Amino acid sequence: MNDTPKYGFDTLQVHAGARPDPATGARQTPIYQTTAYVFRDADHAAALFNLQEVGYIYSRLTNPTVAVLAERIATLEGGVGGVCCSSGHAAQIMALFPLMGPGKNVVASTRLYGGTVTQFAQTIKRFGWSAKFVDFDDLDAVKAAIDDDTRAVFCEAIANPGGYITDLDAIAPIAAEAGLPLIVDNTSATPYLCRPIEHGATLVVHSTTKYLTGNGTVMGGAIVDSGQFDWSASDKFPSLSAPEPAYHGLKFHETFGSLAFTFHGIAIGLRDLGMTMNPQAAHYTLMGIETLSLRMERHVANAMQVAGWLEKHPKVAAVTYAGLPSSPYNDRVARICPKGAGGLFTFALKDGYDACVKFVDSVNLFSHVANLGDTRSLVIHSASTTHRQLTEEQQVAAGAAPNVVRVSIGIEDPADLIADLEQALAAV
Numbered sequence: 001m002n003d004t005p006k007y008g009f010d011t012l013q014v015h016a017g018a019r020p021d022p023a024t025g026a027r028q029t030p031i032y033q034t035t036a037y038v039f040r041d042a043d044h045a046a047a048l049f050n051l052q053e054v055g056y057i058y059s060r061l062t063n064p065t066v067a068v069l070a071e072r073i074a075t076l077e078g079g080v081g082g083v084c085c086s087s088g089h090a091a092q093i094m095a096l097f098p099l100m101g102p103g104k105n106v107v108a109s110t111r112l113y114g115g116t117v118t119q120f121a122q123t124i125k126r127f128g129w130s131a132k133f134v135d136f137d138d139l140d141a142v143k144a145a146i147d148d149d150t151r152a153v154f155c156e157a158i159a160n161p162g163g164y165i166t167d168l169d170a171i172a173p174i175a176a177e178a179g180l181p182l183i184v185d186n187t188s189a190t191p192y193l194c195r196p197i198e199h200g201a202t203l204v205v206h207s208t209t210k211y212l213t214g215n216g217t218v219m220g221g222a223i224v225d226s227g228q229f230d231w232s233a234s235d236k237f238p239s240l241s242a243p244e245p246a247y248h249g250l251k252f253h254e255t256f257g258s259l260a261f262t263f264h265g266i267a268i269g270l271r272d273l274g275m276t277m278n279p280q281a282a283h284y285t286l287m288g289i290e291t292l293s294l295r296m297e298r299h300v301a302n303a304m305q306v307a308g309w310l311e312k313h314p315k316v317a318a319v320t321y322a323g324l325p326s327s328p329y330n331d332r333v334a335r336i337c338p339k340g341a342g343g344l345f346t347f348a349l350k351d352g353y354d355a356c357v358k359f360v361d362s363v364n365l366f367s368h369v370a371n372l373g374d375t376r377s378l379v380i381h382s383a384s385t386t387h388r389q390l391t392e393e394q395q396v397a398a399g400a401a402p403n404v405v406r407v408s409i410g411i412e413d414p415a416d417l418i419a420d421l422e423q424a425l426a427a428v
C-alpha cells in the first residue's frame with residue numbers, strides 16, 4: 001500500500017493514497033456515498049467473497065473514500081496497511097480482537113485516556129478479556145505483568161491527559177522479547193510528532209476524531225499495521241496463523257504475509273463487528289490531514305508559550321507539559337517525539353477541585369468540552385468529567401487528579417489564549 005515512500009511527510013499528508021478519480025478525473029477524492037458495488041459477473045463476485053481478488057463489495061467492509069484515508073494514515077505512520085473504523089475506541093477493540101480471546105490479557109500503561117481505562121478495566125471483561133495496568137516507567141513491573149495469557153502490550157506515545165511520554169524504545173524490546181505485539185495509541189502525538197513503528201511498535205491505533213481531522217467535526221478511528229510481526233512464530237495468535245473457519249480454512253498470515261492483520265481487520269473485523277467508518281467522516285478527516293504538519297507545528301509552539309506562562313503563575317501549582325525543561329519527561333522529547341511534545345497538557349491549581357470548577361466556568365475563548373486536538377483551544381476538568389468513573393487512585397495514576405485541569409491548545413493567537421487564561425485564573 002505504501003506506494004510513494006520517496007516523498008516527505010508534508011507531501012504525503014496531501015497525496016498519499018489518493019489519485020485523480022478514474023471515472024471523472026476529479027482531483028479531490030470524491031465522497032463515494034454508496035453502500036454497494038456492481039460485480040462484473042458471478043465469477044468476479046465469488047472471487048471477491050473468497051478473498052481471492054481485492055475489490056469493493058459492500059461499504060461495511062471497504063469504501064473507496066475510506067480506503068484513501070486508511071492508506072494515507074498507514075503511509076504517514078510508515079506501516080504496510082491500515083483499517084479505518086468508526087471511532088478511536090472502536091480502533092482499540094478492532095486492534096485487540098484478533099489477538100485476544102477468553103482468559104487472555106493485555107498489559108496496559110496506567111497513563112491512558114480515561115475512556116480507555118474504563119474500556120479496558122470494565123467493558124472488555126464481557127468478552128472474557130482483561131487488562132493489567134502497570135506504570136510503564138517501571139520496566140521490571142511491565143516484564144513481571146506479562147504472563148502466558150498476555151497477548152498484547154498497550155500504551156500511548158504522548159499520554160492523554162498530557163505531559164507524559166512513554167519510553168517506547170524501552171518498552172518495545174520487552175514486548176518483542178515476550179513474543180507480543182506492542183500497540184501504541186498515537187492519537188495525542190500524531191505521526192507528525194511521533195512515529196511509533198520506528199520505535200518498535202507492531203500496531204498503531206488512532207482516534208482520528210482528534211488531531212488527524214483537527215477541527216472537531218467527525219468521529220473516527222484507525223489501526224495501522226507495521227507488517228513486522230511474525231504472527232506464526234508461536235501458537236498465541238490463531239486468528240492470524242491458524243485456519244479460519246469463516247473463510248474455508250484460509251490462514252491469514254500464510255496467505256497475506258505482512259498484510260495479514262490488515263486483511264483480517266477488514267474481512268473479519270469490519271465484516272463481523274461492523275464498526276465501520278462512513279465516507280463522509282473519511283472525507284472530513286482527509287481534509288484535515290492535508291494540513292496536519294502545519295497545525296501540529298502551531299499547536300506545539302502555542303503549547304510551549306502557554307505552558308511556560310502558566311508555570312510562572314502564582315495560582316498554578318504545577319504544569320505537566322513535557323516540552324518544558326522542568327518536566328521529568330523533557331529528555332524523552334528529542335528521542336520519541338522530536339518535533340515537539342504536542343498540544344495537550346495539564347496544570348494543577350493550588351486551590352484544588354473547587355478552583356478547577358470555577359476556572360472552567362470562567363474561560364471565554366477556551367471551550368469547556370470533552371474533546372481534544374481541535375483548532376480551537378479546549379479545556380476540561382478531567383476528574384469531574386472524562387475521568388469521573390475512575391477511583392481517585394486511578395485518577396492520580398492517569399494524571400487526572402482532582403486539582404488538575406487539562407488543556408488542548410489550539411492554533412489561535414497565543415497572546416489571546418494567555419489573556420483568557422489570565423482573566424479566568426483571576427476569577428478563581
Ligand SMILES: *Cc1c(COP(=O)(O)O)cnc(C)c1O
Pocket residue numbers: 087088089090113115116156160185187188206207208209210219220221372
Ligand atoms: C479520544 C481518544 C480515544 C477514543 O477515541 P474516540 O474517537 O473518542 O472513540 C482514544 N485514545 C485517545 C488517546 C484519545 O484521545
